[in-house]
Every structure is written in C-alpha cells, then in structure tokens.
Amino acid sequence: MIDVKRNGEWILVLVTILAAVGWVSSKETILEMPPLAFMGLRFLSSAFILFTVCLSTQQRINMTDVPKAIITGCLQSTNVILWILAISIGGQLGEGSFIMSLSVLMAPIVGWIFFKEKPLVIFWLSLPIAVVGLAFLSLSNGWHLSVNQLWFLISALAQAIFFVFNSRLVQKIAILPLICIQMFCTGTASLIISVFTESWPSSISFITLIWLIVSIFIATILRFALQFVGQKYVPVSNAAIIMILEPVFTTLAGVIVYLEPMPWTKWIGCFLILISLLSYRGYNFIHKK
Template sequence: MLPERRGDLFILLATLLASAGWLFSKEAIAGLPPIGFIGWRFFLAALIMLPFCYRQLFALPLALLLKAAAIGLVMTLNLVFWIQGISNSHGIGEGAFIMSLAMLLVPPLAWLTFKERPTRSFWLALPIAVVGLFLLTMGNGLSFSKGQAFFLAASLSLAMYFNLNSRFARRIDPVALTCIQLAVVGLMHLLYSVLFEQWPAYIAPVTWGWFAASVLLATSLRFGSQTVGQKYSNVGNAALIMMLEPIWTVLISVFWYHEPMPAQKVMGCILILTALLSYRSASLLTWYRLRSKRHTPSA
C-alpha cells in the first residue's frame, strides 16, 4: 500500500475514534463527575504517550515547554465548555456540527489578535455557515439551549487554541507537544474536581468500561493515529477527511440516542458542511499554488 494511502486510512481512523469519543464521554459522565472524568482521561492518556516522547521532552528548552503548557490552558478551557455541552444535551450530533464551526472562527480571531485579514473565501463561506447554524439550533425559537451555548463557546475557544498552537509551537515535536497539552488539561481538570466535585461512593463497572474506551481509544489511539496519518497523508486529503467527524457523530447519535433530525436540522448540517468544504477547498487551492511556485525553477 502506498504511504499516502496508508496515511489517509490513519486519518480516517482518527475521525472515527474522535466521533466515538463523543459517545464514550457522554456515557461515562452518566456515572462520573464530568470535570473529573476529563481530568483522568487526559492525564492517563498523557502518561500512555510519555514513553514515546520523553527524550524529546527532556531536550526541550524551558521557554518552549512553558509555551506549550500555556497553550494547554486554552485547550483546558475548550474541554470545560465541551464536556458541559455534552452534559446539558440529549444527543451529540448537533453539538459536533456546532464544534466544527471552529475552523471558520479561526480567521476572524487571527484578524483580531494577529492582524491577519481573512481571505475572500472566508467571507463567502461565513453567511452559509451562519444560516446553517440558525437552522440547526433555532428549532424552538430565537434562543440557544444551554448545551448549544456551551458548544458554541467550545467552538470559539477551540479556534483560539488553533491560532495559538499553529504560531507558538511549531518547533516542538508533535507527539511531545500533544503529551504536554494532554497533561496540562488533565492536571487542571483534576485540581478543579478535587476542589469542587463530589465523587460517587460506587461506580458501576460499565462506567469504568466507557472510561477505559475514552482513554485508550478516543484519546491515546486517536491522537496517535492522527499524528501518524498527518506524517504520511497529503495535507489536502487529511483536511477533508477530518471533516467527516461531525457526520460520524450525527450517525452515532441518531442510532444510539435516537436524536431527532428533522429536515430543518438536516439542512443546517448540510449548509455548515458546505461552508466548511468551500472554505477548506479554497484554502487548500491557495496552499497548492504557493507550493508550486516555490518548487518551480526560475528561468
């Protein structure tokens, strides 16, 4: 099998594991405190990844280590909003599509914080996404439910994380960077859980099963598959395959939770996906053009 095709398969596996992680998490927090669950999930995942990157971690300058940890704090905020969104929602499908809007929130945040003006493709995709969000979330009048508001906040904080991570952590090995940030997320959530959450006296074995699946499959194996896939896969293929995550999540939610998907919500999902595809396609086309110019020999 060609390395690029193998990379695409690893990226596809990562999207399936990520979407399954929504289910694992929602089932696990039925018997575990949500913040404590996230804390142990990410801290244990960091420990699992540690043997694969400890040499790179010891070789990191202190400044880069602190920078990676600081970006992990933004990731912490994102996970707080995300798990609260899951806790306050019946299903998980519409939340996955709201979270996918993070890719469209990256350009305006980059404009505000780094003075980088969005491209024309962003302004063309934005109104399509806004209409899609309206159809997806406004089924009960002009108001967000609590779960939807948390997912939108999670999408915004995820966009900020993408902006910071892409600029301040380029010189760090990706596995080491992931390990640092997972550890920061885990430790911060565990600290909050110790101070403010009450753990149940008895936790059912099935809950521990969902917890183990979250740690081993949806976190460790997912990030590992994504890292390997990005190493071999074409960047354009990887970006488009990653957009399948909300689709898998909707299918899981409809099957497992019987989440209602009336025509209005389906159209909202389609519009959001259309906006993301159009924006991604334009961005990748620009990237390919710049790459081809760099590799074209001068006359």
C-alpha cells in the same frame, strides 16, 4: 504489510470515526462520573502514558519552550472543560459536533485579531452559510440558542483560539512532548476544578470503567497517534477536508446509538454548516495546488 504513505487518507478517515467514538464514550462515562473528574482522569492518564513514550523515544523539549506549552495547555483546558460541560447539560451529539466544527471558521477571525492575518475572500462567503446553518439548528427553539448549544459555541471559539496559537507553536517544539504537556495541563485543571465543585461517586459500574478505558486508549491516545501519522503523509489541505467528516460520523453515531431525533430543520442546519466548511477548505485545496 500496510503501506502507510499510500493509506494516509484512510488513516485520517479512521481518526474521524475514533473522534465520534470519543463523543459517545464521553457521554456514556459521565452518566456515572462527574464530567470534570472524567476529563481529569482521561487526560492525566493519557499524559502519563505518552510521557513514558517520550522517555523511550528520547523526545525532549527545551526548558525555554515549557511556558509556551503550558499556556497552550491552558487554552486547551478551557476548550475541553467547556466541551464536556456542554455534553453534560444534554442535547444531541450531532448538532453539538457540527457547532464545534465551526471552530474552523472562527480560527481566521482569531488570527486576524491577534496576528493581523486577513482572512481569504472565501471565508467571507462561507461564514454567512455557516451562520444560517447555526440558525436552522436552533430553529426548533424559536430561533434561540439552547444552553448546551451556547456552551458548544463558546467551546468552539476556545478551540479556535487554541488552534491558532498551537499551530504556531508546533513549528518549533517536538510534537509528542508538546501534546504530553498540554494533556497534563488539561487533566490537572479539570481535576482541580472537580475537587471543589463536584461530588465523586464511591464506585462506578464495570461498563462505565470500560467506557473510561475506551476514552483513554482509543478516543485519546490511539486517535491522536493515528492523526499525526496520517497528517505526516497527507497534505494539510487534503487532511483538513477529510477531518470535516468528524461531525458527520458523530451525527450518525447519535442517531444510531441514542436514536436521537433529527427534524428537518436540524438536518438542514448540519448540511449548511458542512457546505460552508467544504467551500472554505475546498478553496484552500484548489489554490494550494
């Protein structure tokens, strides 16, 4: 038998690998499926499966909390839609994942603006390093963000806003029903926009169907289930540092699966962003001991 409590850290490492699988499966699926249609099917399917789990475990949510869950679901919808559009435009998974990881540093700014929570001193030291790293990522474009990099950056901001508001909500609402509602909102919004803006194919290949199943069951349901199990037994500060591995594994996946070229400027950019995140998270870890 696996001792979950003692292996919580390794479970979270597995979660970061599953997240990288999610990047690859998403990119593969949208080769034949419209991006928003794919996200709609992915999240609605996940929501209905989790709904059956909620019923079987008798996890409920107060009706007064439903509007709050829907609002955060709309925030998540914005983040996810921008993310999948950024992937559909093109570009490399590695740089996209590192740009998305900047949401960790955007969150303190969002908290400062909406809730008057002043960022820690280490934030102001980590932010310039991340900015320089982002500059190196776009160096090959003449110090200008490409279209997909800009979309990833906007998506990271949307993710930071979602994270700040959701972190307050999860303290009051049962997690599983909350995730179910948020996924339902994301899937519904994606499908509605898709119906008016995208052309659906008459059929998809078997391999695309397999990637869609991987996205639903492995990159969404299994990933989130393991993430909550891991976070239950691992201190928040430790978990935050481990989750930084996601862009690292995604970069490796992009290089291995797609043979993505990574010039030295992009490697430096990814390295600087990683250093900024480790500095910020590491400071929190040391001072919470």
